[in-house]
Amino acid sequence: MATSxxxxxxxxxxxxxxxxxxxxxxxxxxxxxxxxxAVDVSTGYEEGELGEETDKTExxxxxxxxxxxxxxxxxxxxxxVDTYQVLDRIKGSLLPLPGKNFVRHHLRNDPDLYGPFWICxxxxxxxAVSSNVSHALEKRGDPAFHYSPQFHKVTVAGVVIYCYAWxxxxxxxxxxxxxxxxxxxxxxxxxxxTVCVYxxxxxxxxxxxxxxxxxxxxxQWVLLACAAALSGSVxxxxxxxxxxxxxxPATLATLATMVSLHVLLALGCxxxxxxxxxxxxxxxxxxxxxxxxxxxxxxxxxLRQ
Numbered sequence: 001m002a003t004s005x006x007x008x009x010x011x012x013x014x015x016x017x018x019x020x021x022x023x024x025x026x027x028x029x030x031x032x033x034x035x036x037x038a039v040d041v042s043t044g045y046e047e048g049e050l051g052e053e054t055d056k057t058e059x060x061x062x063x064x065x066x067x068x069x070x071x072x073x074x075x076x077x078x079x080x081v082d083t084y085q086v087l088d089r090i091k092g093s094l095l096p097l098p099g100k101n102f103v104r105h106h107l108r109n110d111p112d113l114y115g116p117f118w119i120c121x122x123x124x125x126x127x128a129v130s131s132n133v134s135h136a137l138e139k140r141g142d143p144a145f146h147y148s149p150q151f152h153k154v155t156v157a158g159v160v161i162y163c164y165a166w167x168x169x170x171x172x173x174x175x176x177x178x179x180x181x182x183x184x185x186x187x188x189x190x191x192x193x194t195v196c197v198y199x200x201x202x203x204x205x206x207x208x209x210x211x212x213x214x215x216x217x218x219x220q221w222v223l224l225a226c227a228a229a230l231s232g233s234v235x236x237x238x239x240x241x242x243x244x245x246x247x248x249p250a251t252l253a254t255l256a257t258m259v260s261l262h263v264l265l266a267l268g269c270x271x272x273x274x275x276x277x278x279x280x281x282x283x284x285x286x287x288x289x290x291x292x293x294x295x296x297x298x299x300x301x302x303l304r305q
Contacts, residue, residue, distance in 0.1 A: 078192065081112040089115055093200040096233040102200070103193055103238055111192040116199020120165050123202055124157035126209045131273035134213055153273060164265055165202065169194040172239075172258065179246055187242040201234040205266060212274050220274065228266045232259045 092106040128150075136147045169191070176188040189197075208227040212220050235258050243251045 078111075078113040081110075081114050085110075085112070086115045089196075089200050090203050093203050093234050094230065096230065096237050098237065101238055101241060102197055102234055103189060107193055107196055109193075111190070111196040113192070113195070113199075116165060116196055116202075119199055119203050119206070120161045121158070123206050123209065124154060124161050126206055127157040127161075127269055127273050128153040130209050130213055134215075134274055137213070137215065157269075157273070160265075160268070161202070164261075165198050166195065168261055169198045172254075175254070176242060179250070187245070189239075189242070197235065197238045201231045201262070204230050205269070208266075209269070209273075212270070220270065224266055224270055228263045231266075232262050235259070235262060 089102075089106045092100070092102055096102070131153055132149055135150075139147070173188070173191045173194045180188045204227045208223050211223050214220070236255060239258070240255075243254055246254075
């Protein structure tokens with residue numbers, strides 16, 4: 001590519017030739033051509049390439065136009081996650097280790113809504129199906145019991161779980177924002193990070209709801225305690241670095257509220273979806289049937305006259 005000095009020298013040669021051929025040419029036209037060439041040399045593009053220059057400048061600057069809040073592309077970014085990341089975050093929610101923050105070690109400033117959405121949907125489905133199967137197995141020996149699927153439990157489970165997975169993180173995020181405004185030492189996660197932590201912490205209840213099919217009351221309560229302990233540990237270890245800078249009463253109250261709500265969710269699901277149904281046979285009828293002696297083996301049935 002020719003340098004600016006070579007281009008200017010070439011233009012002056014053309015101007016001299018123009019004056020030699022046409023002495024009436026004015027110096028104004030010559031200066032205009034020189035200024036036009038100077039602009040072209042400084043930009044490096046012709047007049048028809050100004051749009052391409054603008055696009056290249058935006059790409060080089062690294063600034064990408066953000067999609068609007070009301071467009072599908074805006075929410076599509078929250079579901080842009082691969083299988084490896086989802087499995088790694090599920091593993092982190094099942095194995096909470098002290099010193100490993102779920103947000104810093106697993107989310108890494110890249111929260112997603114894909115995992116929490118499907119975890120809540122799967123949990124609602126497994127709760128409803130396990131509840132129906134459990135009640136059917138419980139009453140299978142009762143001749144007066146007629147099984148009918150209870151589809152309304154899917155709706156109840158979905159509403160309860162999704163409200164918990166969205167409203168509780170929203171309240172916690174708002175509280176942390178308020179405390180951050182009062183004290184510069186209190187930190188805060190983004191709303192999506194808070195929702196992501198709560199969503200993945202519910203995964204442990206999916207296998208627990210399936211294991212509740214085992215007809216042993218003591219085992220069901222042990223599984224409930226273990227699931228609540230693991231799930232609550234994920235929340236405590238994730239939000240402890242933010243809350244420890246606050247006052248001690250506020251920190252303890254916040255952590256106690258978080259764990260209590262988490263345990264109440266598991267306790268409510270256990271008592272509502274896996275409660276013991278009342279028997280369809282009355283106790284008096286059962287007692288009469290038990291006390292009535294069986295007929296003798298050689299007893300003959302009297303014939304009617």
